Every structure is written in structure tokens, then in C-alpha cells.
Amino acid sequence: MKYKFNVSQLYLFLNGTQGRTMNQLDLQNFEINQLLESIYFRYGYDFRNYARASLERKVIKRVALSGLSSVTEMNQKVLYEPEFFNLFLKDMSVTVTEMFRDPYVFKKIRQQVCSHLKTYSRINIWHAGCATGEEAYSIAVLLAEEDLLKRSRIYATDYNNHSLEIAKKGSYAIDKIAPYAQNYLEAGGQTCLSDYYQVHQQTISFHSSLQDHITFANHNLMKDQVFAQMHLIMCRNVLIYFNNALQERVVGLFKDSLVHRGFLVLGEKESLEFNAHGKAFEEFGKNERIYRKKSDL
Amino acid sequence: MNAFIEKKATYKALVVGVSAGGLKALCSILPKLPVGFPVSVIVVQHRKHMAGDYLIEYLAKRCQLAVQLALPSQPITPGSIYIAPTGYHLLVERNATFSLSIDARVNYSIPAIDVLFESAAICYQHQLIGLILTGANHDGSLGLKTVKKYHGLTLVQSPDSAEYPEMPDAAIAATQVDHILPLSQIASFLTRLLMGDDHG
Numbered sequence: 001m002k003y004k005f006n007v008s009q010l011y012l013f014l015n016g017t018q019g020r021t022m023n024q025l026d027l028q029n030f031e032i033n034q035l036l037e038s039i040y041f042r043y044g045y046d047f048r049n050y051a052r053a054s055l056e057r058k059v060i061k062r063v064a065l066s067g068l069s070s071v072t073e074m075n076q077k078v079l080y081e082p083e084f085f086n087l088f089l090k091d092m093s094v095t096v097t098e099m100f101r102d103p104y105v106f107k108k109i110r111q112q113v114c115s116h117l118k119t120y121s122r123i124n125i126w127h128a129g130c131a132t133g134e135e136a137y138s139i140a141v142l143l144a145e146e147d148l149l150k151r152s153r154i155y156a157t158d159y160n161n162h163s164l165e166i167a168k169k170g171s172y173a174i175d176k177i178a179p180y181a182q183n184y185l186e187a188g189g190q191t192c193l194s195d196y197y198q199v200h201q202q203t204i205s206f207h208s209s210l211q212d213h214i215t216f217a218n219h220n221l222m223k224d225q226v227f228a229q230m231h232l233i234m235c236r237n238v239l240i241y242f243n244n245a246l247q248e249r250v251v252g253l254f255k256d257s258l259v260h261r262g263f264l265v266l267g268e269k270e271s272l273e274f275n276a277h278g279k280a281f282e283e284f285g286k287n288e289r290i291y292r293k294k295s296d297l
Numbered sequence: 298m299n300a301f302i303e304k305k306a307t308y309k310a311l312v313v314g315v316s317a318g319g320l321k322a323l324c325s326i327l328p329k330l331p332v333g334f335p336v337s338v339i340v341v342q343h344r345k346h347m348a349g350d351y352l353i354e355y356l357a358k359r360c361q362l363a364v365q366l367a368l369p370s371q372p373i374t375p376g377s378i379y380i381a382p383t384g385y386h387l388l389v390e391r392n393a394t395f396s397l398s399i400d401a402r403v404n405y406s407i408p409a410i411d412v413l414f415e416s417a418a419i420c421y422q423h424q425l426i427g428l429i430l431t432g433a434n435h436d437g438s439l440g441l442k443t444v445k446k447y448h449g450l451t452l453v454q455s456p457d458s459a460e461y462p463e464m465p466d467a468a469i470a471a472t473q474v475d476h477i478l479p480l481s482q483i484a485s486f487l488t489r490l491l492m493g494d495d496h497g
């Protein structure tokens with residue numbers, strides 16, 4: 001059986017690898033580099049350290065959505081229109097989150113981390129990259145059930161103000177709740193998630209008794225500093241967006257922020273294996289990606 | 298024809314998108330890929346996010362090639378089968394490593410076939426083969442179109458051999474695909490294309 005090849009492949013074969021589209025993609029890469037330089041120069045956000053493929057996808061989508069002809073045209077707009085930059089910033093952090101994502105992680109925190117937290121008279125927790133807040137409310141519920149909430153302060157930070165607004169309100173569409181309630185039970189929940197919120201028509205709002213213990217604030221992991229001593233830091237599914245250099249900066253921040261023997265929880269597919277600061281931590285829960293800062297530092 | 302035989306060695310990766318009916322379809326292709334298969338195989342199979350992911354184990358038992366979960370920063374090596382983890386989009390970076398994201402669902406799916414295919418097309422360009430299998434939605438048709446745009450080879454399972462023809466139908470409607478193949482012939486097509494006539 002002989003296989004047919006299409007015309008474009010024949011073209012490429014005859015012309016070597018420097019086909020027209022190759023140049024088009026190289027050009028696109030170059031234009032995106034310029035865009036990121038502009039953003040850094042103009043607004044101080046360094047997206048040059050972000051994983052490139054998903055960023056490129058978002059840039060190309062923004063070009064299409066805004067009816068622009070090229071990344072270079074987008075670059076012009078970003079330089080001269082802060083409003084347009086804000087739009088892009090929003091694109092960059094339209095991410096998805098849920099309550100008690102990976103319930104086994106929360107179960108492990110409940111069963112094995114809380115006993116250590118209990119030894120502190122005041123407990124500081126940092127959720128870095130909290131998105132729209134679901135994870136912060138999850139940990140607040142868990143702490144309430146472990147009778148630790150009243151001495152806890154949860155700092156939930158993100159660099160996306162739009163997400164933080166939603167997080168502060170603490171109200172979510174009611175049709176999202178069923179899987180959250182299921183996750184809650186799998187995470188070792190002791191009552192029913194509905195004990196923690198009121199329902200108004202199509203939304204639910206978490207009780208202010210939870211909210212009172214959460215401070216939502218803007219914090220940019222690219223450039224902001226440590227702001228308090230923490231006993232537990234949760235930064236889940238944020239490092240996947242960063243290249244190695246930025247991952248090292250961020251884990252360095254966490255190391256500096258944690259008390260001796262403090263805990264760091266990463267996302268299911270993240271690890272400290274290749275991080276320069278990795279040796280400052282020991283594995284506490286391998287599957288759960290829970291690390292503990294070593295004391296001899 | 299010698300020129301084209303030369304050409305076969307230039308493919309570097311095969312991306313596979315599959316949804317409903319996928320386990321059966323994958324099992325009639327992947328186990329038949331022989332040791333020495335010269336490209337990386339990267340698979341998005343739509344499925345729910347959960348703790349225990351049995352797909353890898355299930356396929357690993359049946360395949361001659363190594364089957365593993367695609368994880369961030371991992372170099373993508375030929376002769377391995379990589380499966381997208383659940384609950385994340387899987388992307389190929391321009392330097393042929395994987396990355397993951399939890400961005401909005403695409404075609405109601407995470408991982409989405411379009412996201413893998415479009416990023417892989419940018420990385421591998423004419424050295425990519427895209428393959429769409431059975432499924433009850435339209436994911437993958439834009440991705441396959443992008444594979445074609447950058448001169449990759451586009452393959453679709455023939456709708457009448459698909460448990461759920463909707464996804465192959467959508468892919469065929471969106472792109473002038475290079476080959477439409479019955480499920481039973483896909484593995485041998487690939488091995489002959491990539492390894493020559495004495496295989497497959």
C-alpha cells in the first residue's frame with residue numbers, strides 16, 4: 001500500500017524546512033516576546049517567566065476576540081491603553097478552581113497536619129493564588145470542624161483583582177455546589193457543607209463566621225515580598241504556570257515565610273523535585289504533595 | 298517514491314484525541330505499536346478528574362511501548378506513550394516538553410483535545426501526525442485543522458467504524474483530512490508509515 005502525501009507536504013519536502021509557515025510561527029514567537037517586553041516595561045508584570053504554550057494560546061485568542069490583525073497590533077494597544085492591558089490580565093488569570101479539589105489532600109491535612117497546627121496559639125495560613133476563593137473557604141470549613149478556626153487567620157492572595165472581588169463576596173452559583181458537597185464528604189467532612197452557607201435564589205453565600213477569618217488581598221508572586229510568618233502555605237496549581245526561574249523565586253518566598261517545621265502544600269502535579277530550594281523541605285505526604293520545612297536551617 | 302520514504306523519518310510525534318468509546322479504540326491501536334516505534338505518542342482521552350487514574354495502568358499492561366502520565370517539564374521522548382492527566386489541559390511547549398494548565402474548559406472538556414493539538418502543531422509543525430478517534434462531541438476538530446495548517450499529517454477514524462461517530466464526523470467536516478481509516482487498520486497504517494513495509 002502506498003500513501004499519498006498532500007500538496008503542502010510535497011511543498012515542504014521540496015523546499016526544505018524553511019517553509020512559509022515556519023517563518024510565520026517564528027515571527028509569532030518574536031512578536032510575543034516583544035509583547036511581553038512591552039508589558040514588563042510599561043506595567044512591571046513579568047510574563048516572560050510564564051510557561052509559554054498556554055500564554056501563547058491566550059494571546060492568540062485575545063488577538064482574535066478583539067478583532068486585531070496581529071500580535072504586533074495588540075502590542076501597540078497594550079502600550080497605549082491600560083484598559084486593554086487589564087483585559088489581557090484578566091485573560092491571563094481566567095482559571096478554574098473548586099472546593100476541596102483532590103479531597104484526599106484535604107483529608108490528609110485534616111488528619112495529619114492539623115495535629116501540628118494545634119500546637120500553635122495563633123495559626124497563620126497563606127493561600128497563594130487563591131483565584132475566586134473556593135479553596136480558602138474549604139480550608140476555613142475544615143479548620144472550623146477541627147476547632148482551630150477561631151485562632152486562625154487565612155491570607156488568601158492572588159494577583160487578579162477581578163477574582164479577588166468574587167472571592168471576597170463568598171457567593172457562588174448554586175449549581176456548582178453539588179460536586180463541592182461531595183468533595184467535602186470525601187475530604188472527611190463531619191456534617192454537611194450546607195451548614196456553612198445560606199441560599200438566596202440562585203447563589204449561596206458562606207457564613208460571615210468563616211469570612212471573618214479570611215483576608216483577601218492582592219499579592220503578585222512575580223514581584224511582591226513575604227508579608228507574615230506562616231504555619232501552612234497552600235499554593236496549588238499555580239507553579240504549573242511558571243518557568244523554573246519563577247518557580248524558584250516563589251518557593252524561596254515560601255521558605256522564608258514559613259516557620260520552622262511549617263507546611264507547604266502544592267498541586268497534585270507539582271513538586272519540589274527540581275527546585276533549588278527543595279532541600280530545605282522534607283516530604284510529609286508524597287501523594288498529597290505536602291512538604292514540611294526542615295528545622296536545621 | 299524514494300523521496301517520500303526519506304520523509305517518513307521526519308515525523309516526531311503522534312497526537313491522539315479520543316472521547317466516548319475511547320478505551321476500546323485505544324486498545325485496538327496502542328498495544329499493536331511495536332518496540333522501536335520512532336515517534337512519541339501523546340493521548341488525550343476525555344475522562345473525569347479523580348484520584349486513582351486506572352487508564353495508565355490498564356494500557357501499560359497491554360502495550361509494548363512504555364505508557365506514562367504526561368507531566369510538566371518532562372522531555373517528550375520517541376517510543377513512549379504519554380497520557381494526559383485528568384483535570385488539566387495538556388500542552389506541548391515549543392521546546393518539546395509538557396506543561397499543564399487549569400484554564401477554562403474548551404468544548405466542555407479538560408483536558409481538551411484542541412488544546413493539545415494546537416500547541417503540538419506549533420511545536421512540531423510538519424513533523425506532527427494528528428489522529429481523531431471515537432467521541433460524542435466536537436473536541437479536536439479545530440485542533441486537527443491547526444495540525445493541517447502547519448503541514449502535519451491528519452488522520453481520522455472512519456465514522457462507521459467508530460462507536461461514537463460524532464467526533465470523527467466533526468473533524469472530517471472541519472478539515473480536508475489526509476486519511477480516513479477504519480479502526481482495525483490504524484495501527485498497521487501507522488507502523489508502515491513510520492517504520493516501513495515490513496512492519497504493520
Ligand SMILES: C[S@@+](CC[C@H](N)C(=O)[O-])C[C@H]1O[C@@H](n2cnc3c(N)ncnc32)[C@H](O)[C@@H]1O
Pocket residue numbers: 092093095096097098101128129130131132135157158159160163219220221222235236237238241267399400
Ligand atoms: C488554576 S488557579 C489555582 C486556584 C486554586 N489554588 C486551585 O488549585 O484550585 C491559578 C491561580 O494562580 C493565579 N496566579 C497566576 N500568576 C500569579 C501571580 N504572579 N501572582 C499571584 N497569583 C497568580 C491566577 O490568577 C489563578 O487564580
